[in-house]
Amino acid sequence: MASDVTALPLEGRRILLGITGSIAAYKAAVLCRLLKCAGAEVRVVMTPLAKQFITPLTMATLSKNPILVEFFDPENGAWNSHVALGEWADCYLIAPATANTLAKMAAGVADNLLLTTYLSARCPVVVAPAMDLDMYAHEATQQNLRTLRSRGVEIIEPAEGELASGLRGKGRMSEPEQITAFVAELLDEKKKSLAGKRMIVTAGATIEAIDPVRFISNHSSGKMGYAIAGELAARGAEVTLITGRTALSTPRGVRRVDILSAAEMYAEAVRAYAEADGGVMCAAVADYTPAEVAQTKIRKHDGEMTLTLRRTQDIAAELGRQKGDRLLVGFALETDDEEAHAEEKLRRKNFDFIVLNSLRDAGAGFRGDTNKVTFIDRAGREELPLLSKREVARRIADKIETFLK
Numbered sequence: 001m002a003s004d005v006t007a008l009p010l011e012g013r014r015i016l017l018g019i020t021g022s023i024a025a026y027k028a029a030v031l032c033r034l035l036k037c038a039g040a041e042v043r044v045v046m047t048p049l050a051k052q053f054i055t056p057l058t059m060a061t062l063s064k065n066p067i068l069v070e071f072f073d074p075e076n077g078a079w080n081s082h083v084a085l086g087e088w089a090d091c092y093l094i095a096p097a098t099a100n101t102l103a104k105m106a107a108g109v110a111d112n113l114l115l116t117t118y119l120s121a122r123c124p125v126v127v128a129p130a131m132d133l134d135m136y137a138h139e140a141t142q143q144n145l146r147t148l149r150s151r152g153v154e155i156i157e158p159a160e161g162e163l164a165s166g167l168r169g170k171g172r173m174s175e176p177e178q179i180t181a182f183v184a185e186l187l188d189e190k191k192k193s194l195a196g197k198r199m200i201v202t203a204g205a206t207i208e209a210i211d212p213v214r215f216i217s218n219h220s221s222g223k224m225g226y227a228i229a230g231e232l233a234a235r236g237a238e239v240t241l242i243t244g245r246t247a248l249s250t251p252r253g254v255r256r257v258d259i260l261s262a263a264e265m266y267a268e269a270v271r272a273y274a275e276a277d278g279g280v281m282c283a284a285v286a287d288y289t290p291a292e293v294a295q296t297k298i299r300k301h302d303g304e305m306t307l308t309l310r311r312t313q314d315i316a317a318e319l320g321r322q323k324g325d326r327l328l329v330g331f332a333l334e335t336d337d338e339e340a341h342a343e344e345k346l347r348r349k350n351f352d353f354i355v356l357n358s359l360r361d362a363g364a365g366f367r368g369d370t371n372k373v374t375f376i377d378r379a380g381r382e383e384l385p386l387l388s389k390r391e392v393a394r395r396i397a398d399k400i401e402t403f404l405k
């Protein structure tokens, strides 16, 4: 045991190890041991078939935690929450990952605890495929791996060598030492690259009161902004997330400031930006707010009614004025003449770069889990394919890093 515990590569990290039904599951015991020796806390979730290859007793003893297989304990009805597991983990490592599990992950099938946990996990997900060479080479498997990669899943390529079938080829699960090193590097990279940087992120929709019961708002779910805040924090930044009302839980390590109206968001954002190295303006802020808020519920009456609105303050434009050496990233959601409008906003609001989403693209914009964006800066434009919001957040964080260096 090393005496300097801070030197352990996975010290304090929480790894959720998923084991599926492959003969390579015997290596999961060694993998679990190595992760523990590297300082990680390990919990294990297995598919029902995986229990045929390695016993829960072995894995429970090595991980020092009970093994999770079923959605609930049949003895006492205690619920194994896949959401809580996904939130607990800093990394979800599925090793070995069979062709069957990879296909189900790509399709979003949720028929066991390991898969439901995958669908609800917000942390980085790493898979180490293990299968026969022809299964691995099959276009169906390759297509599934491409799909998973485009959604941000990290894939540890299998190695060439002798397979359980007696054949030789590519399909052997990567060795536990390599998998442990991969996970340590992945988490380390994220930990350090933005250490010491203070960032603010605005997210979600604002709510503008009309009277005590009604308001004006919009469809923003906050998912994109939360993914960015989580990614920046995972890379070591000190993040203040200024957020409208959402159903999302706070990403790990993020300081969250809840606001309702555009005016409240303005006050919090201006205050936090003064102390920050940069900001990402992801919120869908109301452009107009009722000129007066009725103190009592407005009664209905015959005929039309008119509501007088006044302009809100543009938070991003104000931060653009105060910017100095700080970084400022904007978003634009356009329905027409997208690029011209985005370029105009880049200049007017003094953004370093702008992330353009178009409502015309299938899978982009509000509420969904995917987004299709184009980065526009003063040097040019870069169009990204359809990606998960988590992967878009990573690309944005990568670009932020190039500006902050």
Ligand code: C5P
Pocket: 202, 262, 281, 282, 283, 284, 285, 286, 287, 312, 313, 314, 315, 316, 317, 329, 330, 331, 332, 333, 345, 349
């Ligand atoms: O609303 P608009 O399309 O001009 O918004 C573009 C960018 O400005 C977004 O990044 C948005 O978060 C930001 N914005 C803001 N305050 C406003 C309106 C927009 O920060 N009042």
